[in-house]
Amino acid sequence: MGFADLLNEVGGFGRFQLIHVTLLSIPGLLMASQNLLNNFTAGMPGHHCTIPNRTSIASSHNFSLSEVDDRQLLRAFIPMDANGIEFLKCTRYVKAQWHLLKSNISAIRPTNFTDFETEMCLDGWTYDKTEFLSTIVSEWDLVCTLRPLKQMSQTIYMGGVLSGAIIFGGLSDRFGRKALLIWSYFQLATLGTCTAFSPSYVTYCVLRFMTGMAVSGVILNAVSLKVEWIPTKTRTLVGTLSSFFFTFGQMVLAGIAYSLRDWRKLQIAVCAPFFIFFLYSWWYSESARWLVLNRRSDEALKHLHRVAKINGKPEKIEKITLEVLESHMHKEIQSSKGTYTAYDLIRTVVMRRISLCLMIVWFSTSFAYYGLAMDLQKFGVNIYLMQIIFGMVDFPAKLMALGSLTFLGRRVTQGTCLLMSAVMIFANIFVPTDMQSVRTTLACLGKGFTSASFTCVYLFTGELYPTVIRQTGMGFVSTMARIGSMAAPAVLILDEVMPALPSIVYGGAAVVAGIIAFFLPETLNIPLPDTIGDVEEKWTKKKPNAEKQCEKEMEAFQKNEGVHEDDGKTIGLKVL
Template identity: 35%
Template sequence: MNFDEILCLIGGFGKFQKTLYIWICLPQIFLAFHMLVSVFTGAVPPHLCHSSVGPQAFLNFTFSSPSSLYGQSELSCTVPLNLSGDAGLGDGHPSEKCQGGWDYSTETFQSTIVTEWDLVCEDASLNNIGSSVYMFGLLVGAVVFGSLADKYGRRIVILFNLAIQAVFGVGAAFAPNFYVYIALRFMVGTSISGVIMNAFVLGTEWTGSKQRMLAGIITDYFFGVGYILLAGLAYLIRDWRKLQLAISAPGFLFIFYIWVLPKSARWLMANDRKEEAWELIRKAAQINGKPLTKDLEMCQVYRVEKKNEVKKKHSFIDLVRTPKMRKHSLIVFYLWFANVLVYYGLSLNISDFGMNIYLTQLIFGLVEMPARTITLFTLNRSRKFSQLAFLAVGGTACLLTIFVPSDLSIIKTVLAMIGKFGITASLSIIYVYSAEVFPTVIRQNGIGIGSMCARTGGVLAPMMYLLRRLNPHAPMVLCGLCPLLGSALTLLLPETANKPLPDTIEDVEGSPLSEEHGGVSESSPGRTDDVGSSRTD
């Protein structure tokens, strides 16, 4: 009897698991806050160069409009040498670089990090770099806290990262300069990965195989709730420091997780801590109203030695050693990268669509709900064509935005919303699809590297908007072409819906493989009927 069979006896998604998912889902709201708050704290309000001649000198000029060049026009960074007339810079009049600082419009924001530290003109790229540093923190956190969780357990890593998130998040609200601010945000980013990954794994390891897909989607819904709530919170709090404090300080309330968050019994068993595991299993069974029998408690329930033996014979090199496995792996890694690149490329730059930033944030948050819901109905029919179709929808909609004039902001926002819908649905699917493409013996290696590719996309997402200097439409062209390429590549992947999971590389290749070609000659552990049911960590 393995752990999944025990879950069937004590209840795969009873009261114990439902309570656990409440504790897992609550932090997701705050994770969304931290992931997307830079939309508001790093916003670039309309601004005008403050002439050293005096404020009266530039009264004849107007603030630059965000729709002119995403918040920055020539007038924002220079001042005309001849200020006596009404002629503007566009008439060929000589000008010089702004020396006296900038005046910012306070119509939408009281303050942002841009207005406080003048991250415009020559220093405008620092704002994008700051967002990329935060995303790099996610990558570092995924690597560091993933391995630490395998060594020390999920619960302790989740608690530690919730503490980091609260302390450094509050610290960022009091940052004395931009460089301290991005360093503190980097630490928050590492903690986000630590919580997201291990909370998902903790929930998965306690949930029966039949309910795992639904349970995973539930956590995504709470991220969407945070997405929507952030729009209202930012609308009420227009000062960036107060907003940063408002999303971070409540994190200290999670201290009560010390007493309510359980350990993973599956992880405890895999690490030969069976007495602790059985104590938790008895507790879960009691809460679910299915107490264990004495006969069951006397069973040897976990075949750790056999599974560990299989793990030692395979590494990440096996992902690219053989032809079909190499093709599948590279395509899946690209899909992870493209999905996250476009998802955050759209989410972090909503001011570019010309509509009210708070309304656009709300709309983009609301789109998350149907996008994640629809995957529940399409996934069981076809993983392959669900992935292909949603990528095609997202990419096509993003490409169409470049043909919409800037004054038709509503149409542009609707197309961006459709693009966000497609990418959000596609991102939900890739979690399930990739876990089914990789065989059991290297599944965790595949998921781990896929996650790293996703974080790389997150790092590059803020940076791709520096391409606006080459062409204002370049970022949206990239947001369109990357998913379309992914859609085409998905045609080369196998269909995995309602099919047994591959256990060995031999299953993927479809023919016997010799050891020298990276294959295995012996059978691997029994097949499973659901993603992750063979996890031992």
């Protein structure tokens, strides 16, 4: 008998769980926006050096601007690349080369375009507003020598997500899931909205860092509040279906970004709604498991009675008393009297194996996912359309993961998704660059498998770690995911050494993690562990035989034997 039995008594997956999970999942529509926002707010528009006083320059050379269009006119001011197709982005001619307009351009060797004296863009840049009206790139001229700052903004944001995983993970095990989730909503709404009014790049990065911290707080605590109120048999279905909110959110982001095309308006649109989530989050019920294990059984009992009432089981209110609750969780209460730190994640054999394996799985999943998802402009397809395609491919991938999680288990699903994503990434290496549609298809499939891996690992991790240290564990291993997301953009620099090298690194990491995933314990249809002892007992490889186990129990009984008066009867107590 344990807490899972109490959940079944108060209605299992009833009306309360449905409302609770839905309200916790709705913010997921905009959580995808936070992580992928850089694709649009930091989009790289077409640009070239600004040419000052073109009209006066043309007049001084007796040249009419009405005779040529803008693109032709640029030939007199901006050098072209070695192929004579695109204008260079970071240089211009010192003097206008009007003769290039009057000459047969096709007859001039492309290399001749660079034979004239050039200079840097001293008067700034002119940006093409076809795809984006305004981005932080055009706002603060993050091009040419400052181009690395574009990716730096995403790295700083992911650094905030990393810090939030560490900080909020431990705090929520100490102060509760609900309190930290409410605070995270408020922090994300306030600082995310303020980011839209950033007067400088530095201010923007600081606010994005703080927003990233709040994103971790929302994700980690929402996952735990879902898992800890859901019966064992429905965890897989609920975990997968709720992840569809994140998937659909990717398409919502594309729609909002296409409608606004201004980074400041987009920033407000995806952050301000969290004020609404903050307001209704007070309806949530704190995890009864956490309350009992933190010696707040009275509050836990009130939440259980509330759940029973909402689920249409009012008769259970009188039957479930404080004594019943504590008797169901007697062993967990005894084990929770100590304090737990991150060291407990690696102190015992099984916990150590779980933590080390999950660190690798989280890192590689995030590493491969953001390696594919954070550079949509490289595919040569409209970025808004590409975002929708990347979101749509997640639906069949997650449905496939749902079936696999239900019938094959967590371990097989996790390992297979990672290995299949590696296959797609490696296959893309051998596809010629001119076969863009094939490359895009393989990239979408790879992203779909990594997305399915994310769905599995969130559920898997919540089931592997015990209640007393679940949030600390989630924060600890998801830290590796944030490191992976921070490292992913930096790996793209390796394409200067060899174009296929980034794909080799992404795919290699997925292969290693896929193999490592098969060393994790299976949790399909297994009740959530509440203590570290539960974890060691369930998944230790060397279990004592029945005879030795009985001897240990008898020894414990003799050592802790006692009497208790209950209704005039003497009852022997056996402390296990």
